[in-house]
Amino acid sequence: MSEATSLLNPSKPNRREFLKVGATVATGLGYVAAAEPAMAQAIKTDFEGIQGGEVSFMSKDFQMSAYVARPKVTPKTGLPVVLVVSEIFGVHEYIADVTRRFAKLGYLAIAPELFARAGDPSAMGTLAEIMKEIVAKTPDAQVMDDLKATIAWAGKNGGDLKRMGITGFCWGGRITWLASAQIPQIKAGVAWYGRLVGDKTPNSPLHPIDLAAQMKAPVLGLYGGADTGISVESINQMKVALSAAKDNKAAQAATFEIYPDAPHAFHADYRPTYREAPAKDGWARCLAWFKQQGVV
16 A cells, blocks of 8 residues: 555555545444444435545555545645544544544545554453453554654645644544644644543553653543542642643643533443533534634
């Protein structure tokens, strides 16, 4: 496969048979069994006015894949870019659909396959297996390098790197915080229920709270008050750490929205955790945040 497979001619589908350009029905990506049964109300974004499909590019010595969606008509001045970072379940149909939602609004939206070296989360039957065999074996430093490679690809393929945002869900929410502290090209981040504190390991030596004073881009954190895995106490700890970084404008600009009755993964419309009101409000806040921070 070439370094960048054309969206207009995705000649070689990957292991998940990424969607072909021009398709009217989203099929092929599926969902992960460990993510609980898919719900009937899963949002499905069509391809009218946009195109979407798989691309591949090199990240150092590894050829990685990403799902990309963009408007069919690309302005000469370049498109605002948003990196979409998946949950622990990888880039399946929900994440692909989110990229298409951004594309409908004029973005070049890219969801890189950040677990590709460790394995395929869709082949795992339980959350514990995914955490042990996939997530724990995916180093944060490697993820940052892969995001930088994704940004480089975007710059060569119609993206305006001066208008770069990142958003992520669950595991991707934590990555959004880390990237916003470590990757200078990012102008703004939106973290959906990403873990802020935790035990340190060789592959995850630092957590968002450890990097609060190093923020390079302001982050909007969207969290559920009924999230049993991410406590309101940990959110308050992060607020204190950000507030203490007096000389860091990005840290001072970071803000949170907590939905009191929302559980974890309240934006995941394919799961029973989905909560329509906070999901829609969070999405509106996400778009407004990117506009406020100059991404679009």
